[in-house]
Every structure is written in structure tokens, then in C-alpha cells.
Amino acid sequence: MTTGAMADAGGIISTGSSEIDKKLGGGIPVGSLVLLEGQSDSGKSVVSQHFTHGSLNTRMSAAYYTTENTVKSLMTQMASLNLDVTDYFLCDRLRVYPLEMSSTKENDTKEAFRVLLDHFDSLPVRFKLTIVDSLTGLVSHSDDRAIIDFFASCKQLCDRGRTIIAVVHSYAFDDRMLIRIRSLCDAHLVLKVDQVGERLIKIMEVAKVRNADQSTGNIISFDVEPGMGMKIIPISKAKA
Numbered sequence: 001m002t003t004g005a006m007a008d009a010g011g012i013i014s015t016g017s018s019e020i021d022k023k024l025g026g027g028i029p030v031g032s033l034v035l036l037e038g039q040s041d042s043g044k045s046v047v048s049q050h051f052t053h054g055s056l057n058t059r060m061s062a063a064y065y066t067t068e069n070t071v072k073s074l075m076t077q078m079a080s081l082n083l084d085v086t087d088y089f090l091c092d093r094l095r096v097y098p099l100e101m102s103s104t105k106e107n108d109t110k111e112a113f114r115v116l117l118d119h120f121d122s123l124p125v126r127f128k129l130t131i132v133d134s135l136t137g138l139v140s141h142s143d144d145r146a147i148i149d150f151f152a153s154c155k156q157l158c159d160r161g162r163t164i165i166a167v168v169h170s171y172a173f174d175d176r177m178l179i180r181i182r183s184l185c186d187a188h189l190v191l192k193v194d195q196v197g198e199r200l201i202k203i204m205e206v207a208k209v210r211n212a213d214q215s216t217g218n219i220i221s222f223d224v225e226p227g228m229g230m231k232i233i234p235i236s237k238a239k240a
């Protein structure tokens with residue numbers, strides 16, 4: 001499929017910031033399977049919440065599966081980043097599904113993955129964006145085969161018009177698995193925390209975006225500010 005056909009088919013998932021979208025090659029094309037990977041506290045949830053807000057603001061509906069929040073704590077968290085989505089939640093444009101993973105045992109992960117996939121598939125077509133924050137618990141209890149099958153099935157859903165953002169902690173995959181999962185994904189965003197002088201900043205590396213308008217490999221350095229959300233730090237300033 002060409003870039004043009006992809007864009008015509010369903011547009012892009014925006015972060016809500018044109019500056020950040022530009023670094024993503026224009027935004028994540030609808031129909032992408034996205035791996036959003038990073039260490040603890042690197043901003044995975046904040047970035048996911050920006051994508052959620054961005055897609056809701058461009059008339060899509062979004063489903064947010066979370067192992068980290070309740071509905072209430074997610075609403076509060078997003079409002080504190082100037083990403084208030086309460087109205088979207090109330091009119092069923094946003095659905096939030098808290099996930100309980102703690103009881104997942106080794107042999108149950110296949111079943112858990114299947115339940116999750118069936119649930120994704122059962123969402124009305126208007127739910128263009130699906131986010132799972134995070135898959136770390138499930139992935140760390142699974143064998144490689146089950147994980148690869150899950151991502152391959154996600155890819156099939158994406159080929160039928162969904163956009164899925166799979167959030168994982170970097171430690172969940174070893175190098176070999178990361179290469180295999182990455183090749184199944186259309187986009188791969190890597191988040192890190194870096195010390196610049198006295199200051200800790202967050203870095204997002206756009207490792208891959210298939211069908212993006214521009215070349216990738218971009219680096220975005222940012223901070224998370226109360227009442228504002230992600231704020232880009234110009235590299236020169238970050239180094240100063």
C-alpha cells in the first residue's frame with residue numbers, strides 16, 4: 001500500500017502537538033501497529049495519553065486498556081496534563097478498560113492474549129485507536145511464541161483499519177525478541193531518560209514509522225510539565 005493510499009484510507013493519529021507530529025513524520029498513520037517501548041518513568045503513559053487526546057480531537061473514538069489506572073485516576077491524570085477527556089468518556093467516544101494482570105499465570109497468558117484480542121475486535125469500527133498500557137506483565141509471563149502470535153494477530157486487526165499502540169517496558173524483551181516484534185510493527189518509538197548536566201530529560205527516538213511522510217530516526221527531547229503535558233526541549237537548550 002502506498003503512503004497516499006494509507007493517508008486516504010484513514011488519516012493520522014496526532015499527538016495534538018504539530019511540533020511532535022512533525023518529528024513523527026507527520027503523525028502515526030491509521031492502521032499502524034505501534035510498539036511504544038521505554039524504561040520506567042520515561043513517559044510511556046504520558047505519550048499514550050497524548051495520542052488518546054489527539055485522536056479524540058480529530059473525531060475518532062479511542063479505547064484505552066490500562067494496567068496502571070482506574071477510570072477515575074486516568075481521567076484525573078489526563079486532566080492534570082491539560083488533556084481533559086471526561087466529556088469524550090461520557091459520550092462513549094473514549095472507553096477505558098482497567099486490566100488486572102497480577103493473577104496471570106504462565107499457562108494462562110495465551111488465554112489472556114486471546115481475550116484481549118477478541119475484545120479489541122469486538123469494539124465498534126469507529127474505535128480507530130486502541131492503546132494497551134502496559135503489556136509488560138503479560139509479556140513477562142509468556143513464552144516467545146505466544147507473544148509473537150499476539151503481535152501478529154494485532155497486525156491483522158491493524159490491516160483491517162485499527163491502530164494499536166502496545167506499550168511495554170524495555171526490559172520485557174531481550175534483543176532477539178525485540179528484533180522479531182519490531183519487524184511485525186509499523187512504528188517503533190523508544191523512550192529513555194537521559195541526564196544532561198544536572199537535569200534529567202526524556203528522549204523519544206522515532207526508530208521506525210512505516211508510511212510516514214518524512215524520514216524517521218528523529219530524536220525528540222521533552223519534559224512533562226504539570227498543566228501542560230509534553231513540552232519539547234530544544235536540543236541546544238538541553239545540552240546547555
Ligand SMILES: Nc1ncnc2c1ncn2[C@@H]1O[C@H](COP(=O)(O)OP(=O)(O)OP(=O)(O)O)[C@@H](O)[C@H]1O
Pocket residue numbers: 038039040041042043044045046047068077080081169224225226227
Ligand atoms: N500530571 C503530571 N504532572 C507533572 N508531571 C507528570 C504528570 N504526569 C506524569 N508526570 C511525569 O512524567 C513522567 C513520565 O511519567 P509516565 O507515567 O508517562 O512514565 P511511564 O514511562 O509510563 O512510567 P511507568 O514505567 O512507571 O509506567 C514522570 O516523571 C512523571 O512524574
Ligand SMILES: [Mg+2]
Pocket residue numbers: 044045046068133
Ligand atoms: Mg506508565
